[in-house]
Amino acid sequence: MNVSIVPALKVLRPAAVVGAVAFFGLFVGYWANALLVPGTSPEQPIAFSHKVHAGDNDIPCMYCHTQARRSISAGVPSVSKCMGCHIEVATEKPQIRKLTSYWDNKEPIPWIKVHDLPDFVHFTHKRHISAGIECQTCHGPVETMERITVTSRAIDGSFQLGTPWEMGLCLNCHKQNEVDNGTDCWTCHK
Amino acid sequence: MSIFERFTEGWKKYRKPGYYREFDYHWAMTIDLDKCTGCEACVTACKAENNLPIVGEEEFAKGREVQWIRIERYWEGEYPNVKLGFIPMLCQHCDAAPCETVCPVSATYHNQDGLNTQIYNRCIGTRSCAVYCPFEVRYFNFNDHHWDSPLDQQLNPDVTVREKGVMEKCTFCIQRIRQAKDDAKDDGRRRVRDGEVQPACVQSCPSNALVFGDRKDPDSQVAKSMKDPRAYRVLEELNTDPSVVYLKKVDAKG
Numbered sequence: 001m002n003v004s005i006v007p008a009l010k011v012l013r014p015a016a017v018v019g020a021v022a023f024f025g026l027f028v029g030y031w032a033n034a035l036l037v038p039g040t041s042p043e044q045p046i047a048f049s050h051k052v053h054a055g056d057n058d059i060p061c062m063y064c065h066t067q068a069r070r071s072i073s074a075g076v077p078s079v080s081k082c083m084g085c086h087i088e089v090a091t092e093k094p095q096i097r098k099l100t101s102y103w104d105n106k107e108p109i110p111w112i113k114v115h116d117l118p119d120f121v122h123f124t125h126k127r128h129i130s131a132g133i134e135c136q137t138c139h140g141p142v143e144t145m146e147r148i149t150v151t152s153r154a155i156d157g158s159f160q161l162g163t164p165w166e167m168g169l170c171l172n173c174h175k176q177n178e179v180d181n182g183t184d185c186w187t188c189h190k
Numbered sequence: 191m192s193i194f195e196r197f198t199e200g201w202k203k204y205r206k207p208g209y210y211r212e213f214d215y216h217w218a219m220t221i222d223l224d225k226c227t228g229c230e231a232c233v234t235a236c237k238a239e240n241n242l243p244i245v246g247e248e249e250f251a252k253g254r255e256v257q258w259i260r261i262e263r264y265w266e267g268e269y270p271n272v273k274l275g276f277i278p279m280l281c282q283h284c285d286a287a288p289c290e291t292v293c294p295v296s297a298t299y300h301n302q303d304g305l306n307t308q309i310y311n312r313c314i315g316t317r318s319c320a321v322y323c324p325f326e327v328r329y330f331n332f333n334d335h336h337w338d339s340p341l342d343q344q345l346n347p348d349v350t351v352r353e354k355g356v357m358e359k360c361t362f363c364i365q366r367i368r369q370a371k372d373d374a375k376d377d378g379r380r381r382v383r384d385g386e387v388q389p390a391c392v393q394s395c396p397s398n399a400l401v402f403g404d405r406k407d408p409d410s411q412v413a414k415s416m417k418d419p420r421a422y423r424v425l426e427e428l429n430t431d432p433s434v435v436y437l438k439k440v441d442a443k444g
Contacts, residue, residue: 120311120350122365127372181214181302185309186364190350 040162041149042112046098055143061135068125068135076111079103114148115139117165122190137173138165210285215382216304216433217362218405219392220415221278223439225399228276232259232391232400239363239390241349243335256329258360259391275439278400280391281306281327281360282424282432289319289328297357303367304405304433308359315355324425328359362402363389384410405433 053059062068067075083103090096102109115138117123129135136142140151140159152163174182181187191199203209210216236242236259245255259280266273283306290298290306297312298319320328334354337345345351348365352358370387374380384403392400403412415421420438 122348122368124372127375130376184301185299185312186301186305186307186368189309189311190348190365 040114040164041147042114044112044147045110047095047147049146050142050148051144051146061142062129069129071126072124074125079107079109114150115165120189122188138169210300210304213304213406214302216405217283217367218304218403218412218416218433218435219280219362219389220401220412220418220421220435220437222399222401222415222437223277224420224437225397226276226278227397227399228261229396230261231394231396232278233257233261235390235394236360238344239346239349240361241345241351243331243337245333245335249333252332254330254332256331256358258327258329258358277424277436278391279325279327279424280434281362282325282430282434283360283362284430284432286429286431288322288324288428288430292318292322294318305362305364306359307361307364308357310350310352310356310358313356315357317357319357324428324430328357331356331358363387366390381407 053064054061064077064081065074066077067073079099079102082099086096086099091100099109138153140149140153140161142148149161150164152160152165153169154160170188171183174187179187203212236257237244240258242256242258249255259278261276262279263274263276266275283304285300285304287298287300287306290300293299294316295312295314297310297314298306298308301307315330317330320326320330331352331354335351336342346365348369366389367382367387370382374382374386382404384407388402392402401412401415403410405413405416407413415437416435418437420440421435422438423432423435426432
C-alpha cells in the first residue's frame, strides 16, 4: 500500500502560513515598539548633561528644580532659568545656541519626561524632601549621567539602570523607615 | 516576620470588636434633615470633585448611574394627603461593614482613619460588595467613560478616573483629608484641626445641614452634633455601625 505524506502537508499549509506571518510580525512589532514608545533613556531636544551641571560643577539639584521642596512635582526649570547663566556662560557651544534660539523665539523646550508615575499614584516631592530623603535615593546617580536614564533600586540598595519604578521600591523604604501609616494603600494610591 | 504572622497581626488589629477605637482619626458626618432642602448642591459638588461620569439617559434607565451621594425621595400617605420626604444617601463608612468581609481580593478595607476605602487597582469587579451593601451606595463602572473637550479640563488631578470594570464609592473626599494632613505637618502640628477638612458635599451645602469632622475629638462640631437627641442611624437594626448620623426631621405633627 502506498502511503503519501503530501495530503497531510496540504492540510497543514494554512497553519504554516499563519505561523510564518506571526513570526515575522513579532520582529515588526518589536521594531515598532522600540521606534515609537519612548524608552528608558530618550533623546532630549537639547543634549543636556546632568554630569556637567550637577556633577562637575556641583550645582545643587534644587537650584533648578526649585519646586521640589515646595510642591507635589519637582518641576522642570523654565528657559529663563537656563538663560540666567547661559546668557554669559559657554554661549558659543552648539547646544547652547539651540537653547538661545528657544529663548529668542519665546518657546518652551519640549523636554521628554523620563521619570513618570502612573496617574493613580499620589507622590509628593515636598513631603519626602522635608523628611530628608536624598534625590538620588529614587532617581539614581544623576550627577554621573550624561543623559537621564530611568533608575530603580534593588532591595540591597544597588542601582539598576533602565528599570522603571515599581510599588516595591516605595513599600520597602516605607517599611524600613517605619513611616506613619506607610503601608496603607490610600497613602500612595488615589 | 513571616507572611502568616503578619496576617494574624493584621487580623488582630482590624478584626476585633471595638478595633475602631484605636484609629488615628475617626471621620464622621452628621446630616440634619431639618436643615436639608433637597437642593442637590452636594450631588453636583461631588460629581465635580470626584470625576464622576455623566452616563446619559440610556444608561441611567438601566440603573447604571454613578452618584456617590444622592437624594432619595419617598412618599408618605395616600392621595390627596401625600407628603414628600427625602434623605441624602452616601456611603455610611460602617465600622462593621458587610462589603469589606465579602471582597475576595481585599480591594475594600478599613483604613487607619476609620474610612471604608476602595482600591481601584486591586478591584477585579465581582460586584459582591454592591450586593452586600444594605445602603446601595456602591457603584460599578459598566463602561469606560470619557469627557469631551473642554470638559476633560475640569477633571480633578487628585482623583483617578476610574476605568471599566471597577467598583467605586464615596471616599469622604480622602484627597482633601490627605491635603489637610499635609498642611498640618508643614505647620508642625500633629493633628488636623476641626473644620480644616471638608468634603465637597459639606462645603457646598447652602444650609449647613452636613457637618463633617473627627469623631474622636470631643470638642469637634460633629461630635457635639452626634449627641443631639434627634440623632439616628439608617438601618440601625442591621448593626453595621455607620459613621454617618442623621438628625431626624421634626414637623408640627411630631
